[in-house]
Amino acid sequence: MMKQFITTLLACLLTSMASADENKNANGKKSQHPNIVVILADDQGWGDVSHNGNTNLKTPNIDSLVKEGVRFNRFYVGAVCAPTRAAFLTGRYHARTGTTGVSTGQERLNSDEYTIAQVFKSAGYATGAFGKWHNGTQYPNHPNARGFQEYYGFTSGHWGHYFSPMLDHNGTFVKGNGYITDDLTDKAISFIEKQTQSGKPFFTYIPYCTPHSPMQVPDRFWDRFSDKKLEMHHRDPQKEKSDHLRAALAMCENVDWNVGRVLKKLKKLGIAENTIVIYFSDNGPNGFRWNGDMKGRKGSLDEGGVRSPFVIRWPGHLPAGHQVDKIAGAIDLLPTLTDLAGIPRPEPKPIDGVSLKPLMMNQGDAWHERMIFSSLRQRVSLRTEQYRLSDKGQLFDMLKDPGQRKDIAKQKPKVTAKLKKATSDWKTSVWPNGYPDDPRPFLIGYGGCHTTQLPVRDAKSYGKIKRSSRHPNCSYFFNWTNTEDRITWNAEVVEAGDYEAILYYTCPQADLGATVELSFNGSQIQGKVTEAHDPPLQGEAQDRAVRSESFVKDFRPMSLGKITLAKGNGQLTLHALDVPGSQVMDFRLLILNRIK
Numbered sequence: 309m310m311k312q313f314i315t316t317l318l319a320c321l322l323t324s325m326a327s328a329d330e331n332k333n334a335n336g337k338k339s340q341h342p343n344i345v346v347i348l349a350d351d352q353g354w355g356d357v358s359h360n361g362n363t364n365l366k367t368p369n370i371d372s373l374v375k376e377g378v379r380f381n382r383f384y385v386g387a388v389c390a391p392t393r394a395a396f397l398t399g400r401y402h403a404r405t406g407t408t409g410v411s412t413g414q415e416r417l418n419s420d421e422y423t424i425a426q427v428f429k430s431a432g433y434a435t436g437a438f439g440k441w442h443n444g445t446q447y448p449n450h451p452n453a454r455g456f457q458e459y460y461g462f463t464s465g466h467w468g469h470y471f472s473p474m475l476d477h478n479g480t481f482v483k484g485n486g487y488i489t490d491d492l493t494d495k496a497i498s499f500i501e502k503q504t505q506s507g508k509p510f511f512t513y514i515p516y517c518t519p520h521s522p523m524q525v526p527d528r529f530w531d532r533f534s535d536k537k538l539e540m541h542h543r544d545p546q547k548e549k550s551d552h553l554r555a556a557l558a559m560c561e562n563v564d565w566n567v568g569r570v571l572k573k574l575k576k577l578g579i580a581e582n583t584i585v586i587y588f589s590d591n592g593p594n595g596f597r598w599n600g601d602m603k604g605r606k607g608s609l610d611e612g613g614v615r616s617p618f619v620i621r622w623p624g625h626l627p628a629g630h631q632v633d634k635i636a637g638a639i640d641l642l643p644t645l646t647d648l649a650g651i652p653r654p655e656p657k658p659i660d661g662v663s664l665k666p667l668m669m670n671q672g673d674a675w676h677e678r679m680i681f682s683s684l685r686q687r688v689s690l691r692t693e694q695y696r697l698s699d700k701g702q703l704f705d706m707l708k709d710p711g712q713r714k715d716i717a718k719q720k721p722k723v724t725a726k727l728k729k730a731t732s733d734w735k736t737s738v739w740p741n742g743y744p745d746d747p748r749p750f751l752i753g754y755g756g757c758h759t760t761q762l763p764v765r766d767a768k769s770y771g772k773i774k775r776s777s778r779h780p781n782c783s784y785f786f787n788w789t790n791t792e793d794r795i796t797w798n799a800e801v802v803e804a805g806d807y808e809a810i811l812y813y814t815c816p817q818a819d820l821g822a823t824v825e826l827s828f829n830g831s832q833i834q835g836k837v838t839e840a841h842d843p844p845l846q847g848e849a850q851d852r853a854v855r856s857e858s859f860v861k862d863f864r865p866m867s868l869g870k871i872t873l874a875k876g877n878g879q880l881t882l883h884a885l886d887v888p889g890s891q892v893m894d895f896r897l898l899i900l901n902r903i904k
Contacts, residue, residue: 341649342622343583344428344511345500345570346641348396349563350389350440350520353593354615355600356560362598364538365557369568370587370619377585377621378630378668384637384691385590385616387607387684389465390415390442392590392638393515397423397443397454399642399659403683403738406748407443410465411780413766414746416444417454419754422656424642425455428511431651434503437461438496439515445761447754452478456513460495464765465781467517468860469847470524479759487526489518489559493566497573504577514570519559520594523551523853529558529565530852540598543711547596555852556595581623584648586641588618603712609689609699610712614682620668622648632667635691637680640664679727681734686743690731695720697727749877753803753902760807762797762880762898770794777858784858788892791884795895799828799880801873806904809833809871811882812863812897816842819889826868826898829878834885835868837893863896870903 355362359371359379386392390410391402398405398421406418417423425435436458437451442465444450451459460477467473470488474481485491496514503510518525533554542548567587574580592605592613604610618636620626625648639661646653647663666672682689687699696704696712703717703724717724752760765780771793776783785795809826817840825834845859884892 341431341433341509341651342625343500343503343509343579344433344586344645344649345574345583346396346511346513346586347567347570347588348393348439348513348515349560349587349589350515350517351556351591351594351606352519352560352563352589352617353597353599353605353612354589354602354617355598356519356556356589356593357564357617360600360617362540364536364540364598365561367560367564369564369571370617372571373567373585373587373619373621374629376623376628377619378626378632380618380632380634380636380664380667382633382635383588383616383618384614384635384680384682385588386638387591387609387613387682389440389520389590391684393441393443395638396641397421397425399424399639399661400657401639401660401681401683401738404657404660406746408685408746410442411765413748413750415442415465416449416748419448419751420656422654423454424645425451425511425513427455427642427646427653428649428651429455429457430654431649432509434458434499434506434508434510435513436496436499436510437513437515438492438499439513440465440467440517440520441515445763445766446751447757447760448751450479450757453755453757458499461492461515462517463761464763466520466779466857468522468782468858469850470518470522471850473860474862479757487562489516489562489566490526492516493569497570500570500573501577504579516563516566518563519556521853522847522851522855522857523555523559524847524850525555525558525562525852529562530555532561533558542596542598543601543603544596549595549853551853552595553597556593556597558852584620584622584645586618586620586645588638589616591616601711607684609682609684609687611696611706611710614689626668627670630668630670632664632672634667634672634675635678635680635693636664636667637661639680679730681731683738688731688735690727690734692727695723695727697724697731701728703727747798749798749800752799752801752807752873752880752900753805756803756902758902760900760902762799762900764795764896767795767797770796777856779857782858782860784863784894784896786891786894788884788895789890790887793883793892795882797880797898800877801828801875803902804873804875805902806870806872807900807902809868810899810901811866811868811893811895812899813837813866813893813895814841814843814861814863815891815893816840819891819893821886821888822892823885824868824882824892825885826871826880826882828871828873828880829876831872831874833868833871835866837866839864839866861894863894865899871900873900
C-alpha cells in the first residue's frame, strides 16, 4: 500500500514538474498560455491524406499529428474557400457574417464581426497570418485590421502564379521568394522563432493556397506522380482528369512536407509540448479523385463537398491517438481554442460553435445531439449524427449509406419533416428578411488606414473591356479601346482627404499616350500613360494541368497624382479621355494612398 502511495506521489510530482516546464520557451521564459498553430489547406479533400486510407500519396507529417493528437472523423467546413475561413475566424456560420461567395466583395466579413485573432491579440498573444486570406482586401477586412499584427500572403481567393509572385506584406506589395507554399512556411517559421525568443505566446495562422489551382508544384514533388500508377480512384473514375489529379496529389505531398518543417521547428525550439497544432482543409477536393466513396466535391453541399480532415495535437494535454466520431465543424474552433488556452472569449455577437474539449478529453457522455448546417448562397444542407438532409430535400442515413446512394425521405417522413423544419428555422434566423443582395460598398480610408487596395476583382467594366478570366479573383482588364469604356467600383469614402492614386498597368510602346481620368463625386484627376511596359504572361510554363484562371504578368505602378475625396458613397470611375493607339492599357489594380 505504501509502495503504491509513493509511486502515485512520484507520478504527481513528475506531472507537476512537467506542467511547470511546459510553459517555458527555449530561453526559459515562462509563457502563461499555450502557443497556437492553425494550418489550413486549400481544396484538399478528406481523402487527400494517407491516414484516411488513400494509398496514392503519403502524408507522414500530417499522419503524425493523428498518432500524437485527436482526430475528428466527421468534421465539416464550407463548400468553398471563403465561407470556411469566415466560420473559423468568427465561430459563426458564414452566412451570418456577410460572407456569401468567393469574389467581387462577397468574400468580405461585415465590419462588426469579431475574429479569433482579435480574441487572442487582446489576451496578449502575438498574432501572425501567412497565406491565402480570402476574407476581404480593404480595411476593415485586411488581416492587419482583423487582429493579425503580421501578415504575408495574398488576400484574394486564388493567385495566378505560385513561383515568386507579387504578395502582400502588411499592406505593401513585395515579391515572393520561390514556391509559394514553401515561402509562406519560411515566413511563418521566422515569426514563430521571433516570438519564442521574446517569450510571448503566439497565434500563428497558416492558410496555404494549395492544392488549389493553378496546378503548379516543384519538380521534385511532381516527378513522383507524373507517371505513377494510381491504385485508388473516384467513385466515377471516368470523370478523373489525370494531370489535374496527379498535380493535386503532388501539391498535397508538398503541403505535408511543409507541415513537417513547422513541426520540426517547434520541436527544435523546445516548444512542441506547449503548442497546440491544428490541421484541416477548407472544402472538398477541387477535382474528381478518390474521396472515400463520398458524394460531392468542392462546391457541393453533399458529404464529399463539406467534410474535411481534422486533427489537433497538444502533447501531454490531449490524449494521443484518440478519435472522435461526433460531428463538429469550423464554427467550433474559436470556442475550442479559447477554452483550451484558458483565455476569455469576448462575444460582441453570439457564436454558433461550441467547445470540443469534452470530446477531445473523451468526456462527451453528456454531449447533446446537434445539427450542423452547410450552406452556399441560398442552398442549405443539414447534418445530424445519423442523417443528412440534402439541399434538394433528399434524406440519407449516413451510418448505413455514407455514399448517399439511397434517398429515404419517403420511408422516413417524420425525420424528413423534422429536419426540413430545422432548416427552415435556420434560414429564418440567418436571413430574417430573406436572402440578401450584397450592396456593401468598398470602403476607402476606413479606420484611418493609409492604403486602400482596389483590384480589378472588385470592379465592374462597361463597354468593350474584357476580363482576363471568368474567375475574377486574380484577373485583369484588357481590350480597353475607346473613351466610352468605363471601370467602376461601388465605393464609400469613410475618411475624407487627399489620396495619391496609383494604377498598376501594362502598355506596349506603340500604344503610349492615352490620358485616363479617375473621378468620384465631382472630384477628378488625370494622367497620361508615358512609359512602355509590356511584359509577357506568366504561368503556363509551370502549369501541370490546363488552367481556367487568368495567367498573370508583371504590372507596373503608375502615379496619377493627388485626388481629393469627400466622405460619401458613389461610383469611383476610371475612363480614358483619348486613345491615340489601339488600346489604353491592360489594368490590374488601383491603390489609394492617404496623404493627409
